Amino acid sequence: MVKGKHFYIRRTHRYLGVLLGIQFLLWTISGLYFSWTNIDEIHGDFEHRHPPQLAPSFNLISPSAVINQLPQKADSINEVQVISMLQKPFYAIRYSVGNTLYTILADAQTGIIRQPVNKDEALKIAAESFAGIPAVLSINYITSVSKNDEYREKPLPAWKISFQNRANTHVYVSSLTGKVETLRNNKWRTFDLLWMFHTMDYNGRDNINNWVLRAFSIFGIVTVVSGFALFFVSSKWLRKKKTIMPGT
Numbered sequence: 001m002v003k004g005k006h007f008y009i010r011r012t013h014r015y016l017g018v019l020l021g022i023q024f025l026l027w028t029i030s031g032l033y034f035s036w037t038n039i040d041e042i043h044g045d046f047e048h049r050h051p052p053q054l055a056p057s058f059n060l061i062s063p064s065a066v067i068n069q070l071p072q073k074a075d076s077i078n079e080v081q082v083i084s085m086l087q088k089p090f091y092a093i094r095y096s097v098g099n100t101l102y103t104i105l106a107d108a109q110t111g112i113i114r115q116p117v118n119k120d121e122a123l124k125i126a127a128e129s130f131a132g133i134p135a136v137l138s139i140n141y142i143t144s145v146s147k148n149d150e151y152r153e154k155p156l157p158a159w160k161i162s163f164q165n166r167a168n169t170h171v172y173v174s175s176l177t178g179k180v181e182t183l184r185n186n187k188w189r190t191f192d193l194l195w196m197f198h199t200m201d202y203n204g205r206d207n208i209n210n211w212v213l214r215a216f217s218i219f220g221i222v223t224v225v226s227g228f229a230l231f232f233v234s235s236k237w238l239r240k241k242k243t244i245m246p247g248t
Contacts, residue, residue: 044183
């Protein structure tokens, strides 16, 4: 039995429909989550308590006094920031030597370059910046992360402080600057998982030019086109018109 062209179109449309249907469902679920959730809660803003600002009464020395005593002779100064760490002013200076970028922390009143933030200081900074007083579950020093880690694309090394609360919150403190870089909670982790399904970037999340997404976009077009083709080749009106054509 010779199979008509509509048989192959129908088979192509059916299998592509199943394949794309799963991804369309994931796109819909993730889109609903994005539109129905508060982005401030995902960022952990409701858990982030901002410490008091620095008082203007502090007498700060010139940043050049710190730059003149850098451990290496800088080829360029990339950034100079005044930051508050445990309610004291510090200079965070980023500079380059060749292709290597360095960051140092110095007392903004004395100009003394200090060592990176230690474990006890990181714990105090995290507690000062976190709303409420939950128990601390753990504190870890991290020097590297994977592309799928919740702290990806953030300054390293850093301290990861885990609190015991319903949101399972982690506070990340840069050991080089003492700044709270980010908070991660369960809502953010759900968002991150759904964002991965949405962009189809299963490696780093944010690359929307990946080949998986491109392939599914092409499959989507093929599915739509095959659906239209199936409609026309299966149309009773077209078959009826064909049978009554003169000379048939």
